[in-house]
Amino acid sequence: MSPLTDNRSLRLPFVVLVLAAGTFSEFVIAGLLPEIADDLDVSVSQAGLLITVFAASMIVGGPAMAIATLRLPRRSTLVLALVVFSLGHAVAALSSSFAIVLAARVATGLATSAFWCVGTVVAATAAGPAATSRAMGVLMGGMNVASVAGVPLGSWLGQASDWRGPFWVLAALSAGAAAVIGRFIPDDERSEVPSVRAEFAALRQGRLWLMLSTIVLFMGGSLAAYSYVSPLLTERAGIPAGAVPMVLTGYGVGALLGTTIGGRTGDRRPLATIITAAATITLVLLLLVPLSTNPVATVVLVMLMGVTGFAPTPVFGALVVRFAESAPTLAIALSGSATNVGIAVGSWAAGIALASSLQQTGPPLVGTVVAALSLIPLIALALMRATHSEASPPPGTAADKPVESTTRDLGSA
Numbered sequence: 001m002s003p004l005t006d007n008r009s010l011r012l013p014f015v016v017l018v019l020a021a022g023t024f025s026e027f028v029i030a031g032l033l034p035e036i037a038d039d040l041d042v043s044v045s046q047a048g049l050l051i052t053v054f055a056a057s058m059i060v061g062g063p064a065m066a067i068a069t070l071r072l073p074r075r076s077t078l079v080l081a082l083v084v085f086s087l088g089h090a091v092a093a094l095s096s097s098f099a100i101v102l103a104a105r106v107a108t109g110l111a112t113s114a115f116w117c118v119g120t121v122v123a124a125t126a127a128g129p130a131a132t133s134r135a136m137g138v139l140m141g142g143m144n145v146a147s148v149a150g151v152p153l154g155s156w157l158g159q160a161s162d163w164r165g166p167f168w169v170l171a172a173l174s175a176g177a178a179a180v181i182g183r184f185i186p187d188d189e190r191s192e193v194p195s196v197r198a199e200f201a202a203l204r205q206g207r208l209w210l211m212l213s214t215i216v217l218f219m220g221g222s223l224a225a226y227s228y229v230s231p232l233l234t235e236r237a238g239i240p241a242g243a244v245p246m247v248l249t250g251y252g253v254g255a256l257l258g259t260t261i262g263g264r265t266g267d268r269r270p271l272a273t274i275i276t277a278a279a280t281i282t283l284v285l286l287l288l289v290p291l292s293t294n295p296v297a298t299v300v301l302v303m304l305m306g307v308t309g310f311a312p313t314p315v316f317g318a319l320v321v322r323f324a325e326s327a328p329t330l331a332i333a334l335s336g337s338a339t340n341v342g343i344a345v346g347s348w349a350a351g352i353a354l355a356s357s358l359q360q361t362g363p364p365l366v367g368t369v370v371a372a373l374s375l376i377p378l379i380a381l382a383l384m385r386a387t388h389s390e391a392s393p394p395p396g397t398a399a400d401k402p403v404e405s406t407t408r409d410l411g412s413a
Contacts, residue, residue: 035163057113058336058337059341084110085108093171113336121332210380217371218374221373224370227351235360236298251303275378275382280304
């Protein structure tokens, strides 16, 4: 590893802190919807559009922003994204118009997607091929901290001031993070000018699309049940409503543990890590159906749902970068879109199941089926690994070495 890479690795925690601040925007607002609705004279369901448009901006904006900012220096892109993020929250905090606040959420969603895809590439480059999964685990750890603390912290700040207080805090945090990034993240030293054609050419990799399909199905399955875990805890397991935040905190702690485990094992055995997690989360969700009448068993399974549901997430990012080879920015953006598509579709299907005769057991059943389906593209990847290991690559091809390296890495699974 070069000295430059070593220096970047030392500066990686700054990127992690900024990413954590970005994810707080999506989680904090969930605890503020009633206050926002009351102040802006809209219904709570209308206020919920502030979450929907943010997610939609992440889905569509990730690939668009990856291409739009491709030729910009990465440090400049990170700083610009944080400035837009800060200004968007300041505008929302100053406005009394729901339409303006909604537009500000679109802007902050686009800024977040730009920061995530570029920040992920920076982190992967800083860590190097041997530690990419570990770097992804650190980044995902920031998101998990936000998921654990974001909603209660946002709710507390909103009650202490009003809903605008947390927005001002986010604006200040992101402005400070922009200054830190501008000061400490090194300039780009890319030997080649980024090519839009190369980014799209990387999408011809079949393995990349199999991994994106895995992300959609795995995240959709694991988070389908979590989206409606509160009624399962209170109405089926008989857990008091006041204890639900503690159970959800256990889920978040499990998610932190899962990303740590996945980050450490994923660099050595990437495919084995994902397949094990997919099989285990399927079993955990299935067990939730008969055992969710027992509060102790339910609490344990919810925490295991966090562990197994987040263990492969660092490996997802690492393999997407690896499969995209020399043009990973657009692929990373698509992986973020795949995650959000999976969450949106999974939670939608789980909501329908909850309203059916299945009631509280509907979401975990949906999650079981969808998570099990993620094993299909994983099996295809394993078969491709076996094929590549038996076949000799054409001589003299520049792309051969990364493919061979990837095959050996997957073969160690």
